[in-house]
Amino acid sequence: xxxxxxxxxxxxxxxxxxxxxxxxxxxxxxxxxxxxxxxxxxxxxxxxxxxxxxxxxxxxxxxxxxxxxxxxxxxxxxxxxxxxxxxxxxxxxxxxxxxxxxxxxxxxxxxxxxxxxxxxxxxxxxxxxxxxxxxxxxxxxxxxxxxxxxxxxxxxxxxxxxxxxxxxxxxxxxxxxxxxxxxxxxxxxxxxxxxxxxxxxxxxxxxxxxxxxxxxxxxxxxxxxxxxxxxxxxxxxxxxxxxxxxxxxxxxxxxxxxxxxxxxxxxxxxxxxxxxxxxxxxxxxxxxxxxxxxxxxxxxxxxxxxxxxxxxxxxxxxxxxxxxxxxxxxxxxxxxxxxxxxxxxxxxxxxxxxxxxxxxxxxxxxxxxxxxxxxxxxxxxxxxxxxxxxxxxxxxxxxxxxxxxxxxx
Amino acid sequence: xxxxxxxxxxxxxxxxxxxxxxxxxxxxxxxxxxxxxxxxxxxxxxxxxxxxxxxxxxxxxxxxxxxxxxxxxxxxxxxxxxxxxxxxxxxxxxxxxxxxxxxxxxxxxxxxxxxxxxxxxxxxxxxxxxxxxxxxxxxxxxxxxxxxxx
Numbered sequence: 001x002x003x004x005x006x007x008x009x010x011x012x013x014x015x016x017x018x019x020x021x022x023x024x025x026x027x028x029x030x031x032x033x034x035x036x037x038x039x040x041x042x043x044x045x046x047x048x049x050x051x052x053x054x055x056x057x058x059x060x061x062x063x064x065x066x067x068x069x070x071x072x073x074x075x076x077x078x079x080x081x082x083x084x085x086x087x088x089x090x091x092x093x094x095x096x097x098x099x100x101x102x103x104x105x106x107x108x109x110x111x112x113x114x115x116x117x118x119x120x121x122x123x124x125x126x127x128x129x130x131x132x133x134x135x136x137x138x139x140x141x142x143x144x145x146x147x148x149x150x151x152x153x154x155x156x157x158x159x160x161x162x163x164x165x166x167x168x169x170x171x172x173x174x175x176x177x178x179x180x181x182x183x184x185x186x187x188x189x190x191x192x193x194x195x196x197x198x199x200x201x202x203x204x205x206x207x208x209x210x211x212x213x214x215x216x217x218x219x220x221x222x223x224x225x226x227x228x229x230x231x232x233x234x235x236x237x238x239x240x241x242x243x244x245x246x247x248x249x250x251x252x253x254x255x256x257x258x259x260x261x262x263x264x265x266x267x268x269x270x271x272x273x274x275x276x277x278x279x280x281x282x283x284x285x286x287x288x289x290x291x292x293x294x295x296x297x298x299x300x301x302x303x304x305x306x307x308x309x310x311x312x313x314x315x316x317x318x319x320x321x322x323x324x325x326x327x328x329x330x331x332x333x334x335x336x337x338x339x340x341x342x343x344x345x346x347x348x349x350x351x352x353x354x355x356x357x358x359x360x361x362x363x364x365x366x367x368x369x370x371x372x373x374x375x376x377x378x379x380x381x382x383x384x385x386x387x388x389x390x391x392x393x394x395x396x397x398x399x400x401x402x403x404x405x406x407x408x409x
Numbered sequence: 410x411x412x413x414x415x416x417x418x419x420x421x422x423x424x425x426x427x428x429x430x431x432x433x434x435x436x437x438x439x440x441x442x443x444x445x446x447x448x449x450x451x452x453x454x455x456x457x458x459x460x461x462x463x464x465x466x467x468x469x470x471x472x473x474x475x476x477x478x479x480x481x482x483x484x485x486x487x488x489x490x491x492x493x494x495x496x497x498x499x500x501x502x503x504x505x506x507x508x509x510x511x512x513x514x515x516x517x518x519x520x521x522x523x524x525x526x527x528x529x530x531x532x533x534x535x536x537x538x539x540x541x542x543x544x545x546x547x548x549x550x551x552x553x554x555x556x557x558x559x
Contacts, residue, residue, distance in 0.1 A: 107476055108470075108472065108473050108476050109470065109472050109473070110472055111471075111472040111473075111475040111476050245459075246456075246459075249455040249459060250448065250451045250452055250455055250551065250554075251452050251455045251456050251459065252449070252452045254452075254484065255477075255480045255484075257473060257476050257477045257480055258456060258477075258480075260473070261456070261459060261460060261463070261477065264463050264468050264469045264470075264473070265459070265463050265468065267468075268466075268467070268468040269467070269468060269469065269470055272468075272469065272470055272473060273470065276473075409445065
């Protein structure tokens with residue numbers, strides 16, 4: 001019974017924790033411009049994140065070591081450093097976007113300017129990282145993140161023509177007036193949002209924090225292969241409701257309030273309140289994850305003691321990195337740069353950094369010296385290699401497409 | 410090392426360029442930019458109107474309505490300022506396009522300010538009537554976006 005509860009909790013937190021500010025903004029923005037005709041990119045990203053999260057979870061369970069530690073040892077300090085720098089910068093950018101996202105969410109129910117909330121939000125994030133147990137913070141925010149199911153409820157309440165929606169998913173096409181380049185730019189953005197590197201680092205580092213062993217591999221797989229796709233359905237719901245309510249009126253989402261507007265249209269005040277709770281939970285949970293991931297990345301690479309499973313005084317440098325990252329993120333948000341713009345750039349740069357993140361995971365999960373009998377099977381390797389090719393193409397195309405389309409304009 | 414510095418400088422310049430407003434060298438380019446401006450402005454205006462309609466049905470939190478209207482107004486102003494900063498080419502058609510769109514944008518900007526003021530005062534009557542009046546501005550923006558010549 002205890003095991004079943006643990007699996008169920010893991011699945012629910014995986015669903016609730018799947019969506020972050022990048023998924024919220026990217027799916028609503030793309031949904032409002034393209035309906036569900038770019039759902040293939042989201043679905044591709046979900047398959048990819050499942051594949052590589054399973055690998056990294058298995059690596060963590062077998063080796064009980066962090067990703068960056070293993071990458072440096074297996075591929076050498078130079079490759080490890082490239083992986084560290086790229087991943088850290090993208091995670092920092094995402095951390096900044098999440099901090100801004102929390103403040104924007106609170107603004108939606110208080111109408112007090114989000115910049116005034118940023119210092120309080122930062123203090124809350126730091127206190128929780130410092131004081132609250134890892135399992136508690138993961139489970140609480142994951143469960144609260146389930147509030148975003150209200151987007152699926154909104155979709156049902158809008159009573160759409162389901163066959164049209166399924167047709168949009170099954171037969172990808174772009175609306176007539178949209179150009180091909182922005183279409184592929186947003187495909188990469190959705191792909192980057194679904195496969196954000198920190199999700200994999202956090203998942204595997206969390207496995208080490210929770211002292212996974214080989215016995216936990218099965219639970220980890222269930223969480224990934226059930227929880228992540230169901231979380232992905234929330235992403236598709238966000239895109240679908242935006243497509244149904246905003247696209248016909250020529251509205252393009254460029255604010256967090258715009259992400260929630262379709263829920264208010266379909267479900268009303270209570271629905272919007274639940275959606276905002278989901279925004280706070282999703283962005284707060286992701287802020288904790290990205291903040292911790294900044295500390296994990298640097299500490300694992302340099303071989304410092306890390307994690308919340310030891311007392312802060314025993315992992316002082318890890319906590320210093322987290323704190324400095326938080327201060328930097330707050331500093332960036334307080335420059336008044338638009339958090340949604342930061343989010344949009346963070347998901348595109350995520351796509352650029354993907355090969356540096358996922359290639360080492362594929363290498364290590366194939367190495368019998370580390371994995372013993374738990375190396376990748378044929379299916380994992382074939383799919384992993386195919387995805388790596390797709391990731392590489394997306395990474396190469398991301399910046400040129402961003403320039404050519406003026407960031408999707 | 411020099412190569413890396415050049416690459417870094419190039420990357421920085423390209424990124425900066427991605428966010429720049431370029432000059433309109435020909436009337437055709439200017440027409441395209443004007444069309445995109447109308448499309449973006451329409452998006453902000455319709456966001457505000459949808460928020461007001463949702464509020465009218467009792468489906469929106471008042472704080473959220475205020476935020477949505479303020480953001481729509483800010484977004485609209487930014488779009489208007491960006492358009493005004495574009496140097497039009499030396500042609501009669503470009504000047505006509507600019508005058509025409511400027512008038513529509515000014516009407517939209519005034520309307521959005523009225524919506525924000527009415528929402529903060531809790532003046533529902535003005536809020537709903539202004540939103541209805543802005544429907545005409547939306548139609549003009551839509552028509553301009555579809556065909557800037559007309």
